[in-house]
Amino acid sequence: HVLPFHNINQRASKPFETIFSDVWGPAPIDSMSGSRYYVLFIDSYSRFTWIYFMKHKSEVPHIFRNFYAMIQTKFSSNVVHFQCDGGGEYSSLDFIEFLREKGITRQISCPYTPQQNGAVKRKHRHIVESAMSMMHDTNVPISLWTEAFHTAVYIINCLPMTLLMSKSPYFTLLGKQPDYKNLKVFGCVCYVHVDAALRNKFQDKAIQCRFVGYADEYKGFRCYDPTTKRIKISRNVIFDEHSFDNTNEMPMTIESYDPWTSTQLFNADLVMRAIQPSDMAQSENQEDPTQSSSHHENNNEEQSNDAHRYSGLIYSRRLRDRDAHSEEDNMPHLRRSQRIRHPIHKWVSYDSLSLDFQLFMAKVGKEEEPTSFDQASKSHHWRKAMKEEMDALHECGT
Numbered sequence: 001h002v003l004p005f006h007n008i009n010q011r012a013s014k015p016f017e018t019i020f021s022d023v024w025g026p027a028p029i030d031s032m033s034g035s036r037y038y039v040l041f042i043d044s045y046s047r048f049t050w051i052y053f054m055k056h057k058s059e060v061p062h063i064f065r066n067f068y069a070m071i072q073t074k075f076s077s078n079v080v081h082f083q084c085d086g087g088g089e090y091s092s093l094d095f096i097e098f099l100r101e102k103g104i105t106r107q108i109s110c111p112y113t114p115q116q117n118g119a120v121k122r123k124h125r126h127i128v129e130s131a132m133s134m135m136h137d138t139n140v141p142i143s144l145w146t147e148a149f150h151t152a153v154y155i156i157n158c159l160p161m162t163l164l165m166s167k168s169p170y171f172t173l174l175g176k177q178p179d180y181k182n183l184k185v186f187g188c189v190c191y192v193h194v195d196a197a198l199r200n201k202f203q204d205k206a207i208q209c210r211f212v213g214y215a216d217e218y219k220g221f222r223c224y225d226p227t228t229k230r231i232k233i234s235r236n237v238i239f240d241e242h243s244f245d246n247t248n249e250m251p252m253t254i255e256s257y258d259p260w261t262s263t264q265l266f267n268a269d270l271v272m273r274a275i276q277p278s279d280m281a282q283s284e285n286q287e288d289p290t291q292s293s294s295h296h297e298n299n300n301e302e303q304s305n306d307a308h309r310y311s312g313l314i315y316s317r318r319l320r321d322r323d324a325h326s327e328e329d330n331m332p333h334l335r336r337s338q339r340i341r342h343p344i345h346k347w348v349s350y351d352s353l354s355l356d357f358q359l360f361m362a363k364v365g366k367e368e369e370p371t372s373f374d375q376a377s378k379s380h381h382w383r384k385a386m387k388e389e390m391d392a393l394h395e396c397g398t
Helices: 057-075 093-101 114-138 142-156 169-174 277-284 293-298 300-309 311-327 355-366 373-377 380-396
Strands: 018-024 037-043 049-054 081-084 105-108 189-193 206-214 221-225 230-234 237-240 252-254 272-274
Touching: 018 057, 018 114, 037 057, 037 114, 049 057, 049 114, 049 142, 057 093, 081 114, 093 105, 114 142, 142 206, 142 221, 189 221, 189 230, 206 230, 206 237, 373 380
Parallel strands: 018 081, 081 105
Antiparallel strands: 018 037, 037 049, 189 206, 189 237, 206 221, 221 230, 252 272
16 A cells, blocks of 8 residues: 655755756647746745746756756855656756766655655646636636746745745745735736837837736836737836736637646646637627618617627537537528617616615725735724634644
8 A cells, every 4th residue: 555655844954955846748738939848946945936948858957957057156055955756857868967967966756656746746736726827817818828837936936835934935045025016917908118219109109918927037027919929028017907808819718627637737628719709790790680670770889789798608609509500501590689688787786675785785885905915904803804814824723
């Protein structure tokens, strides 16, 4: 039988004493830069995570050489132990020879025993689930998965951990607190300033983009331009963190995804479809010979608004209707009415509620939730709620 595992949260005694590493992939969708894999390097002492994207697994030795040089230059430190699995990317003669030259001890997990490298395996799941949640919530193109993964790692490094006594990996390694004011909502609409040298007097001074992350080598933000389908890096960015609409981008949906599988971005039955606006327009523009032209003219504006309101319904019925249309090619096409037979204001209203409940709802609507810790700390109710939550966490030992 399988023996139990112990000391799964064991830490090194100093930074870079032990490095955990593992390769994830391949992703079924190439990124904008053509990447299909990524490799993680995790410091056992601080749990700080570095992520590097690759087109091929064979790039791991070259990436680790650069990573090791960065550690020596930036932190004046050396790696003592290197924990990995027995994958071919870690077993090449070139990689083994480099470890020997640097005096690094390679610690390999036993076959079919990923638990021995559990720290990096769990980190895969944390990164993938966080990134896919952000992408699903903001409906950004799936080809930007590398941007979402990179942003997820950036945020995870700034989050407090129980293993680190409620300190973040960033603070544990660098000795200073991260700048939380710099965090923005992933996928939100932003406006990037266009320098005067790149535009004429009749062109806009800013372009609408989507915020997709933080630049490592620049003091700026990474923004996706849906018109040119390129990433722009700039510090002169204005964010609209409450807006995620983008008329220049086709919505994309992911119909199946298995978050429990850490070695795949999606499961084998992944189905992606880009919903074409022309499909919806074709079904909307079909004439109905049973209705009079005067009635049609009076409802043009109402039907136009209803088409947008019911776009989600039309999308979900598109595939089902496609089979039905193939059997009805010889029949006259009837336009499906878009009129709302039961307006929502007749069903969702405060008129049927009691006076006491109406006053209660009005009071609830007047209270605004704080948007930052500074605002919350000024409220007695919020301080009390935070204290109760912290007491519960301490009591549970989490």
